[in-house]
Amino acid sequence: MISSQSSKSHLYNSSIWGEEDVSSGKAAKDENFPVGSLLISRELRPHVQAYYDFARVIDDIADSEMLSAEEKINRLNGMEAVLCKDVPAPDRSDVWTARRLHNSFIETGVSFDTATDLLIAFRQDAVKTRYKSLEELIQYCRYSANPVGHFLLNLHKEGPDTIPASDALCTSLQILNHLQDCKTDLIKLGRCYIPLDLMQKHNVVVEDLLADTTSFSLRTIFNSLLDYIDALNKEAEDLPRLTRNRRLRLEAAVIVYLAKFLAQRLRNEDPLAGRVKLSKKDVLYSTLKSFRHFM
Structure with missing residues (x-):
């Protein structure tokens, strides 16, 4: 003291x-994934x-x-x-x-x-408003997203074997959020989390994120990032199996399913035309599918 x-x-x-106070006006209802849900x-x-x-x-x-x-x-x-x-x-x-x-x-x-x-x-x-590469973005996620998983695991006294799968899931969620908000982040905050080397490779400039629809080249970049997210979500599938606490295990399973649903929605929908969101059906299905992990 x-x-x-x-x-x-x-x-x-x-x-x-x-x-x-400084408030962005965000609230729990604006989050894609359950935070402090009744599963805890x-x-x-x-x-x-x-x-x-x-x-x-x-x-x-x-x-x-x-x-x-x-x-x-x-x-x-x-x-x-x-x-x-x-x-x-x-x-x-x-x-x-x-x-x-x-x-x-x-x-x-x-x-x-x-x-x-x-x-x-x-x-x-x-x-910092730009990221040169996916590796640089992943390093940012190490501090912006992964600590949330570490907190929950630490709070529930889970073992270190859960950390890699948790980090994969948290990094996935963070990059999914960057894809959802890529246009808004640029307009409101001047930030672009889409790796610049991918943009350069496909002859895309940051200002292309301000368009009303996603161009073919920009869609190629989004899909490349979603391929990486799919690999992260695959690794994250181990998290429910490794988690000892039944309630946290169920929460982890639900979030893994939701991450997969959102990744698929971002493949099929246009984040420049409007914010891509999970549906109530996605949440219900994810919850029901996850109950097998509660046993």
């Missing part, structure tokens, strides 16, 4: 915290919710259209200080999510890395 006056004054500085046990659900709330706040900071890159990084640094050291900070709902997650980690013994790795990715989002 840092309680010196200099630290307190530094954290209350408006260049770090600003004067108000009642006693662990508050800890999952604490993690989700913190992740949503720092994501909103990184995606804010009102803050400069420097302001975003300052705020993210402030959130990390509260998370890791429980230092004094404004009594505000966005900052409180860091203090609540700090308490959750102390209570459960979950590694702080599962949250600080997210902060690495979101600091990167504040300054």
Whole structure:
């Protein structure tokens, strides 16, 4: 606990915290995949919710259209200080999510890395808008997506043998989201997660993502990324089998099915014409198919 006056004054500085919460307007209903769903046990659900709330706040900071890159990084640094050291900070709902997650980690013994790795990715989002290659994008997913799986596995006391399949699933979900939002990300945030080397290979430029429909060349790129996602989803099929906790095993199975459904929808539908989404039928079918993993 840092309680010196200099630290307190530094954290209350408006260049770090600003004067108000920063929200993207996103909510749980906007997510493709269940986060802290009823499949999670009642006693662990508050800890999952604490993690989700913190992740949503720092994501909103990184995606804010009102803050400069420097302001975003300052705020993210402030959130990390509260998370890791429980230092004094404004009594505000966005900052409180860091203090609540700090308490959750102390209570459960979950590694702080599962949250600080997210902060690495979101600091990167504040300054980086292009990715040269798929390898560079995968490295980003290591920090932006994979820690979520690590958190859930760590919280449920699962073994290290579950990590590779979890990483495959989380990376798949992240790239699927990039494909869904490729046009919106460019318009609102100036970001493009589609690898530039693939674009160059197929004579596509970033501005082609602003079109009303996907060109043949751009569709070739999307399908190439979806081929990689299919391979990730195949690897992720091991996750339910390796997961000991029955509830988490069922949740993992549902999400693997949903990832496959969304990948297929992105092959058949045009993300430039409108956001490609899962249907209620996809969710129901995935849930029913997954119950065999509950035994």
